[in-house]
Amino acid sequence: GESVGLHLPTLSVQEGDNSIINCAYSNSASDYFIWYKQESGKGPQFIIDIRSNMDKRQGQRVTVLLNKTVKHLSLQIAATQPGDSAVYFCAENQVDSSYKLIFGSGTRLLVRP
Amino acid sequence: SAVISQKPSRDICQRGTSLTIQCQVDSQVTMMFWYRQQPGQSLTLIATANQGSEATYESGFVIDKFPISRPNLTFSTLTVSNMSPEDSSIYLCSVAGTSGSSYEQYFGPGTRLTVT
Numbered sequence: 001g002e003s004v005g006l007h008l009p010t011l012s013v014q015e016g017d018n019s020i021i022n023c024a025y026s027n028s029a030s031d032y033f034i035w036y037k038q039e040s041g042k043g044p045q046f047i048i049d050i051r052s053n054m055d056k057r058q059g060q061r062v063t064v065l066l067n068k069t070v071k072h073l074s075l076q077i078a079a080t081q082p083g084d085s086a087v088y089f090c091a092e093n094q095v096d097s098s099y100k101l102i103f104g105s106g107t108r109l110l111v112r113p
Numbered sequence: 114s115a116v117i118s119q120k121p122s123r124d125i126c127q128r129g130t131s132l133t134i135q136c137q138v139d140s141q142v143t144m145m146f147w148y149r150q151q152p153g154q155s156l157t158l159i160a161t162a163n164q165g166s167e168a169t170y171e172s173g174f175v176i177d178k179f180p181i182s183r184p185n186l187t188f189s190t191l192t193v194s195n196m197s198p199e200d201s202s203i204y205l206c207s208v209a210g211t212s213g214s215s216y217e218q219y220f221g222p223g224t225r226l227t228v229t
Contacts, residue, residue, distance in 0.1 A: 008153070032216055043205050043220040044156070046114065089155060093216070099144045099209040100171075101218060103156045 008087060010108040019077040019111075023090035023104045028071060030092035034101065035064060035075045039086045047075070047088075077109075085111045115140050115211045117221035119204075125227045126196055133192045134224045136206035141186035143210025147179070150203040150223070162189040162206075196228045 013019045025033065031052035036044035050057045050064045050073075057064050063076040073090050087108050091101040116139040126132050136145065145162040160168040160181055168181035183189040193200050203225050209218040 034218065036220075043117075043223045046217060046219055049217060091156075091218075093218075098161070099216065099218060100146070100158055100161065101156075101207075102158075105155050 008106045008108045010110060012110045012112060013080050014112050015080060015082060017080055019075075019080045019084070019109060021075045021077075021088050021107045021109065023073040023075075023107075025071050025073055025090065025092045025104065026102065027092060027094070028068075029094050030102075032093040033064070033066060033073055034091045034093070035062075035073075036089045036091065037084075037086045038089065038106075044089060080109075080111050082111050082113060085109055114217070114219045115142060115208055117206065117208060117219060119206060119221040119224050121224060122222065123225040123227075125229060128197050128228055130196055131192055131194045132196065132226060133190050134204055134206075134226075136189045136191070136221055138187045138208050140211060142208040143186075144208065144218075145183060145189045146207045146209070146218075147181060147189070147191045148205045148207060148220075150205060152201070156205065159191070159204075162191075193226065196226075198228045201226055201228045 034049045035047040038044045048059045048064050055066050061078045065074045087106045089106045090104040093101050118137045120135045147159040148156045150156045158171050159174045160170040162168050162181050162183040164183045180192045203223045205223045207218050207220045
């Protein structure tokens, strides 16, 4: 498949360790955020979302943290597996105006066996 | 979540020609969007495909270059017109407003376009 994110920042972790991927968003008026996972040759896959009235949300092996004060979003992946290797994007949205998403630049996660 | 398909999955085209990309969803959705992902880059919104009316384009994208149709709530097309090598990208459609998920947005598999 074709490579995505050839020049992206890369996070390399050992299999079984926890991963933390960070994102700084741009618009203080954004009130909805999504994390996506994109594997090579595929479209972005929805992982987890969070509204601005929350500061933490948990899913299966993933947790998203939102710090509105510093406009920072993070994705934590517990017990990282080889299948988690991909490019991860955060996206922000103002739900009262439209569903349009503004994407961050992305981070490549490499899981070492 | 909705199941989204795109045709073609990839194509190699000559400069000056046009390509129409189709996006089909397996259920009615409120919103459909078209994004571009240039090599090694993040996603950029091209336009919102409006059912029964003209698409809403983002800054830097125009209807003459990227005409869009949305005849119903499950289907949309994006045409890349008069292509040049700079149009080589992955083109992705996305949907929002599926049943029970007002704001969650899901993406199709993408169309990988190479212009020679």
